[in-house]
Structures are given as structure tokens and as C-alpha cells.
Amino acid sequence: MAAAPSIQAVFCDVGGPIYDDENFVAAVLRAADELRAADGLGPVDRPRFRSIYDGVRAEQGGVSLRASIAREFLGSESRKRELHDLTRDYWAHPAGTLYADVMPFFSALAGRVKIGILANQEESVIRSLERDGLAPYIDVWGVSAVVGFEKPSPELFTWALRAAGVAASEAVHIGNRLDTDVRPAAALGLSTVWVLRGEAPTSPTAAQLAEPDIAVWTLDGLADRIFTELPAARTASAVAS
Structure with missing residues (x-):
């Protein structure tokens, strides 16, 4: 049996996972x-x-x-x-609206994977991320206003995969919406993490919670889970189908 693909790139939405929606x-x-x-x-x-x-x-x-x-x-x-x-x-992200768990999460990923932003955002978000100290961690800037594609169309996801130089099976996308994050990413073969804040529902249904590979309320502890759970989850899903 072939080994499960390892995660080589982590892409993250902005509104919800990183900044308050x-x-x-x-x-x-x-x-x-x-x-x-x-x-x-x-x-x-x-x-x-x-x-x-x-x-x-x-x-x-x-x-x-x-x-x-x-x-x-x-x-x-x-x-x-x-x-x-x-x-x-x-639309701006003022100082003080970065979630407290974001910097520790990005620090935990640094040096282990390529890190990318994959978000429907204006170009000004780059300056916000620079101001808040996240820019040094980011290898791929998949900002829709800059790239020219928007989620949920597959073009932004495939652009990010090419920019990171990884296959879909080697990447995970983190977002707070099923319709623009989890579903289009999963359709292309990426692993998915659903962050339950911002535009995520206050009380997600069991059916909704079953869609992503992982659902979390915060980013605390997520870095380790990405490497220990997602390849196995993706492989198990492929076998089940």
C-alpha cells in the first residue's frame, strides 16, 4: 500500500481564521x-x-x-x-483585530511547510499582515484582488498550489466557510480545516461538521494535528470512497 501523502503546504483564509470578521x-x-x-x-x-x-x-x-x-x-x-x-x-483590518492564537500557530508551522494566504481580500490585507508580524512566515500570497481569482472558483486554489509547488494531496486549506473554503478545496483534493468563528455558524449541524477533515473553534494545537491527523484522514477517506 502506498504511503499517505505528507502535508507540504498550509493555506489559510484571512477573515475568520486570522482577523475578526x-x-x-x-x-x-x-x-x-x-x-x-x-x-x-x-x-x-x-x-x-x-x-x-x-x-x-x-x-x-x-x-x-x-x-x-x-x-x-x-x-x-x-x-x-x-x-x-x-x-x-x-474594508480594513485595524490593529488589535488579529486573533491571539494566530501568531503561535504560524510560528508552529514555520520551517515545516510552505505557508500561504488564500483569501478573498483586498490588496491592503498584505499591509495589515506585515504590520502584525505575519508576513515573514508567508511564502504564497494568494490574495484575490492581486491574483485576479476569487473563491470558490478553483482557479485561486490551483494558483496557490502551483505557487507553492505542491500537489493538492500535499496541501491543506484552513477557512471558516463551507461554501467558499471547505467544499471547493476538498473537491480539488486538498485536506480541509473548518474554523468555527466569524462567518461560520454559531451552532453548526452534525452534517456540516462532517464535511471538513477537522473542525476547530480556535487554532490552538492545530499545527500538530495537521501533521498527525490530516494525511491519515485523507487516506481513510479515499479508501472509504
Whole structure:
């Protein structure tokens, strides 16, 4: 029997695993408020916004938050692009919004694998990661605004694999969404880790928890689990299928 492939590269999403997703929420709200003001309307109803946001988080089914917000508060889903473009102007990751478990996790991976960012983010995220001391650990910068591809399309994942010089079976992707992280990565043969914070649901179902190879609430202790559990899990999955 052939040996299980070893993990040679770890790719990580940004919003949720690394930075608080409230940074994105704040940008969407500010953009929506500004567009409503231009229409002569008051600010977005915050409780209603949270209800929509929580519904998108629970569904994990490819529903666009910005499309939902445009439909509810701007009168038409067709204004999604307008909302998207304005959100980009306000989307940032301020100092202090890096999760405390991120630096220890990246330090534990350093020298053992190639580390990459694989995220739908603006170019400014690179400066945030530099400011917070993570840049020296990063070998592959798979930032959608720079590369030109967005998850869940396979192009961003295959770009990152080529940049790291590894096969899909030798890589793991860490993200906090099933629809844009776990499912497209698994479809290409990558191992997957689902981080249950940010845009992940507050109470994931058993069926949802069964989709990734590993599901975690924090990054604490994850580095060792990547090397001890994921190759075996991936091989067992292949045998079962």
C-alpha cells in the first residue's frame, strides 16, 4: 500500500481564521448606510442586518451577504456590485483585530511547510499582515484582488498550489466557510480545516461538521494535528470512497 501523502503546504483564509470578521461587517454596514443616505433613507436597521447575517452564516450555502443586504436595504439585488465596490473602500483590518492564537500557530508551522494566504481580500490585507508580524512566515500570497481569482472558483486554489509547488494531496486549506473554503478545496483534493468563528455558524449541524477533515473553534494545537491527523484522514477517506 502506498504511503499517505505528507502535508507540504498550509493555506489559510484571512477573515475568520486570522482577523475578526467584524471588520468586514463594519465595512458592509458603512457602505450600505452611505448608499441609503444618498437615496434619502436612514441607516440600516442593525437587528435586521444581524438576522440576515446570521441566516447566511447558518446556511453556508453560497448565499451572498452583499446580495442579501442590497435586496433588503437598497431595494434590489442588482445593487450588489455598487455595495461591493463601496465596501472595498472601507474594508480594513485595524490593529488589535488579529486573533491571539494566530501568531503561535504560524510560528508552529514555520520551517515545516510552505505557508500561504488564500483569501478573498483586498490588496491592503498584505499591509495589515506585515504590520502584525505575519508576513515573514508567508511564502504564497494568494490574495484575490492581486491574483485576479476569487473563491470558490478553483482557479485561486490551483494558483496557490502551483505557487507553492505542491500537489493538492500535499496541501491543506484552513477557512471558516463551507461554501467558499471547505467544499471547493476538498473537491480539488486538498485536506480541509473548518474554523468555527466569524462567518461560520454559531451552532453548526452534525452534517456540516462532517464535511471538513477537522473542525476547530480556535487554532490552538492545530499545527500538530495537521501533521498527525490530516494525511491519515485523507487516506481513510479515499479508501472509504
